[in-house]
Amino acid sequence: MKLSIKGLALASGILWGVAILGMGLANLIWSPYGQQFLQLMASVYPGYHATRSIAEVIVGTLYGFVDGLIGGAVFAWLYNQFAKSSV
Numbered sequence: 566m567k568l569s570i571k572g573l574a575l576a577s578g579i580l581w582g583v584a585i586l587g588m589g590l591a592n593l594i595w596s597p598y599g600q601q602f603l604q605l606m607a608s609v610y611p612g613y614h615a616t617r618s619i620a621e622v623i624v625g626t627l628y629g630f631v632d633g634l635i636g637g638a639v640f641a642w643l644y645n646q647f648a649k650s651s652v
Contacts, residue, residue, distance in 0.1 A: 570641040578630045585625045589625050590622060593617055593622065
């Protein structure tokens, strides 16, 4: 079975972007909630800071979407390469 690279990339990007969006919005509503997770993401994504602002939530969401997109595409491509060699 072959995976759709585009499909898995989009699904991964949307899922990870929504996860960071949700955590960022939860942190805006409930101040300490998810702060350590957001600080971890700030250490990974350059230009993203774990401050409580809507602009940072948007930046984090975009970073998460792009990161998930690339990760999903690489995963699907690798899976297809290994599945091809095992047949």
